[in-house]
Amino acid sequence: MFVNKLLKVILLLLGGVFIILQGLAYEKEGAAVSAFMLVLLTILYCRWTTNKSLFFFWFLVAFTAGQLLSYISWYGPEIKVGEVDYYYYGANVLYIISYLFLIVKIASSFKLRDIFKELSIPIMILLLLDVFCVVLVTDTTKGALTGYEYTLEFTYNAVIMALLSVALIDYMYRDDRKSMLFLIGSIFIVFSEIIQLAYYYVLEDKSLIFVYSLFLVVAFLFFYLQSQLQLSEPQPNYIDEQLEA
Template sequence: MLIKKIIKVVLLLLGGIYVLLQGFALEVEGDTVGAISFILLTWLYVGWTKHKSKLFLLFLVVFTIAQILGYIAWYRPELKEGQTDYLYYISNILSIASYGLLIIKMLLQLNLKTVFSELAIPVIVLVVLDVFCVSLISSTTESSFNYYEYALEFTYNSVIMALLSMALINYMYRNNNKSMLFLIGSIFIVFSEIMQLAYFYILSDDNSLGYVYSFFLVVAFVFYYMQSQHIVTDPTPAYSDDCIEV
C-alpha cells in the first residue's frame, strides 16, 4: 500500500510538471515526463487494481507505447525532404487503436437491443453531431497535411468523437458513478485533442494552449483511472415505480 501511495504522489507531481513543460513549449522534456507517467500509471493499474479489465489494460499499454514512440521521435535522425515520417504514422495509429479499444470495451458491455430501443433518437442525434464536428475540426487543418496525413487526422478525430458519443450513450444506459467518471474523462480527452490540434497547426504561437491541452489530458486520465477502480454493474434505473414504505 505504501508503494501505491508513493506512485500516486509521484504521478500527481509528474502531471503538474508535464503541464508546466508543455506550457513553456519544452516539448522534448514534456514528452519524456509524459512517457514516464504513463508507464507508472500502467504499473499502478496492474499492481493495485482488484478487478482488472483486459481491454482497459490493453488501452493503457497501447497508449503508453504511442507516447514512448513520440518521445523516441525526438532523437531520430533528421528527415530529409520527401521522406515519410513512419514514427508519426505508427504513434498516431496506436493512439487511434487505443481509443478504439475503449469503444469496443463499452460496446461489449452494452445491451445493444435495449440501447437502440430506448435511446434511438439520442443515438441518431449523436451520429449527426459527430459527422458535423469531425468535418468541421478536420477542415481547419486540411491545408497543413498531405493526403495521407489528412486521412489519418480525419480518422483520429472520428475515433475520439465516437469515443465521446459512446461514453455518453454508456452513461445514459447505465446511469452510475463508473459511467459518469468515464464520460467526464472522455470529455476531457476530446477537449485535449482539439486544443492540441489548434496548438500545433492553427495557433502555434499561443503557448497558453500548451497548458490547456496538457492539463485536460492529465485530468482525463485521472478520471479514467478513477472509473477503472469501479466494477461494471447493471444499469441503475433513473427512477423507481415501487411504492415507498413508511
C-alpha cells in the same frame, strides 16, 4: 499499501511537472515525463486494481507505446520535405488503437437491443453531430497535410468523437458514478485533442500547450478513477423516468 500511495503521489507530481514543461515549451522533456508517467500508471493499474479490465489494460499499453514513440522521435533523423514521418504515423496509429480499446471496453457491456430501444433518438442525433464535428475539425488542417496525413487525422478525430458518444450513451444507459467518471474523462480527452489540433494547425499560441496538457492529465485521472469501480447493472428505464418527472 505504502508503495501504492507512493506511486499515486509520484504520478500526481509528475503530472504537474509534465503540464509545466509543456507550458514552457519543453516538449522533448515533457514527452519523456509523460511516457514515464504512463509506464508507472500501467504498473499501478496492473498491481493494485482489484477488478481489472483487459481492454483498459491494452488501452494503457497502446497509449504508452504511442507516447514512447513520440519521445523517441526527438532523437530520430530529421524529416525532410517529401519524406514520410514514420514516427508521426506510428504514434497516431497507436493512439487510435488505444481509443478503440476504450470504445470496445464500453460497447462490449451494452445490451444492444435495450440500447437502441431506449436511446435510438439520442444515438441518431449523436451520429449526426459526430459527422459534423469530425468534418469541421479536420477541415482546419486542409492545406497543411498531405492526403495520407489528412486521412489519418480524419480517422483519429472520428475515433475520439466515437469515444465521447459511446461514453455519453453509457452514462445515459447506466446512470452511475463509474460511467459518469468515464464520460468526464472522455470529454477532457476530446477537448485536449481539439486544442492540440488548433495549436499545431490554426493558432500557435503557447498557452494552448498548457491547456491541452492539463486536459490530458485530468482525463487520465478520471479514467483511472473509474477503473477502480465495478461495472453496475444498466438502468433501462432511465429515460422514461426522466420524462415522467
